[in-house]
Amino acid sequence: MAGGPTAGPRAPVPGDRGANGRVDHHGDTRRTLAPARGGRLQGGSGPRGLLRLALPAKGRLREPAFHLLEDAGLGPEQPGDRALAFPCRNAPVEVLLVRAADIPEYVQDGVVDCGITGIDLVRERGADVHELLTLGFGSCRLEAAVPEESTVATVDDLVGATVATVYPRLTRELLPADVTLVDVTGSVEIAPRLGLADAIVDLVSSGNTLRTNGLRSLGVLLESEAVLVASDDERAAPFASMLRAVVEARRHRYLMLNAPESALPKIAELVAPRVPSVLPLAEPGTVAVHALVPSADVWRLLPELEAAGASSILIVPVERLSA
Numbered sequence: 001m002a003g004g005p006t007a008g009p010r011a012p013v014p015g016d017r018g019a020n021g022r023v024d025h026h027g028d029t030r031r032t033l034a035p036a037r038g039g040r041l042q043g044g045s046g047p048r049g050l051l052r053l054a055l056p057a058k059g060r061l062r063e064p065a066f067h068l069l070e071d072a073g074l075g076p077e078q079p080g081d082r083a084l085a086f087p088c089r090n091a092p093v094e095v096l097l098v099r100a101a102d103i104p105e106y107v108q109d110g111v112v113d114c115g116i117t118g119i120d121l122v123r124e125r126g127a128d129v130h131e132l133l134t135l136g137f138g139s140c141r142l143e144a145a146v147p148e149e150s151t152v153a154t155v156d157d158l159v160g161a162t163v164a165t166v167y168p169r170l171t172r173e174l175l176p177a178d179v180t181l182v183d184v185t186g187s188v189e190i191a192p193r194l195g196l197a198d199a200i201v202d203l204v205s206s207g208n209t210l211r212t213n214g215l216r217s218l219g220v221l222l223e224s225e226a227v228l229v230a231s232d233d234e235r236a237a238p239f240a241s242m243l244r245a246v247v248e249a250r251r252h253r254y255l256m257l258n259a260p261e262s263a264l265p266k267i268a269e270l271v272a273p274r275v276p277s278v279l280p281l282a283e284p285g286t287v288a289v290h291a292l293v294p295s296a297d298v299w300r301l302l303p304e305l306e307a308a309g310a311s312s313i314l315i316v317p318v319e320r321l322s323a
């Protein structure tokens with residue numbers, strides 16, 4: 001029996017309950033109901049001024065997000081299998097593990113100070129947060145697709161079609177055509193084969209899953225990757241700078257090479273817009289050249305540098321890079 005009248009003097013009831021000890025219509029006096037969410041909740045700054053950071057508790061963003069904290073030198077404690085929160089040894093940051101899809105709203109409402117999640121999830125929730133920094137992992141695209149045999153050629157041809165998706169908001173917002181949405185919670189690719197929908201809108205990274213399921217992409221609606229979001233960018237700024245130095249470093253390599261002095265103009269042109277450091281070598285007429293180059297350009301640069309006369313080429317990773 002919960003919440004029923006009791007004989008004799010009433011036991012004191014917590015201040016947030018009515019005189020009968022009830023807080024709701026469920027007849028349970030032991031527990032209060034949380035207020036409906038959707039506004040800016042109190043909270044945020046953790047105990048002792050800790051910055052509260054939400055990380056995905058599972059899924060493909062969890063490990064890379066944790067490694068980013070490690071590489072930034074925060075010293076995150078390895079959480080146990082069931083841990084939902086853990087501290088960092090080297091920085092006043094408390095990490096809370098929650099569902100990636102809930103992070104935009106938690107940040108918006110101030111339940112945490114900042115969070116790492118997918119751009120797709122932030123936009124789908126329509127969360128009012130600042131996207132401070134894209135993090136270089138979790139890259140994927142939100143794409144519209146139809147069965148191979150479909151006569152639909154472009155997204156504009158989807159007018160009046162039924163579209164299955166777990167991204168109803170983005171689908172409505174980004175599809176140029178007026179469509180009927182079929183809400184599903186997963187296995188979206190199977191929906192056309194089940195006769196549930198004419199087309200799908202879903203996340204794609206390599207495109208293999210689409211092909212395996214006999215689907216053809218109609219195009220990209222949104223590019224996504226992991227992002228650092230915050231409600232108050234000033235408070236999160238020092239933390240964002242720590243992560244930015246690592247993210248920028250990962251996007252670059254440090255290039256060292258030897259070359260005849262005469263090759264310098266061509267080599268400087270190849271590594272532009274960065275201005276290289278040039279050091280004289282013991283052998284007259286030869287120099288060492290050092291420069292930062294984008295990681296993505298290394299495969300193209302190497303043969304071109306060799307052709308320009310470079311030798312003893314070393315490419316090494318960079319640990320931190322700040323402006």
Ligand code: AMP
Pocket residue numbers: 058059060061100117118119120121138139140203204205206224225226
């Ligand atoms: P998960 O928790 O593993 O379902 O993934 C959560 C987030 O990972 C998504 O919301 C995306 O931001 C990101 N992601 C990256 N690649 C993919 C992909 N191929 N499929 C689904 N999610 C992806």
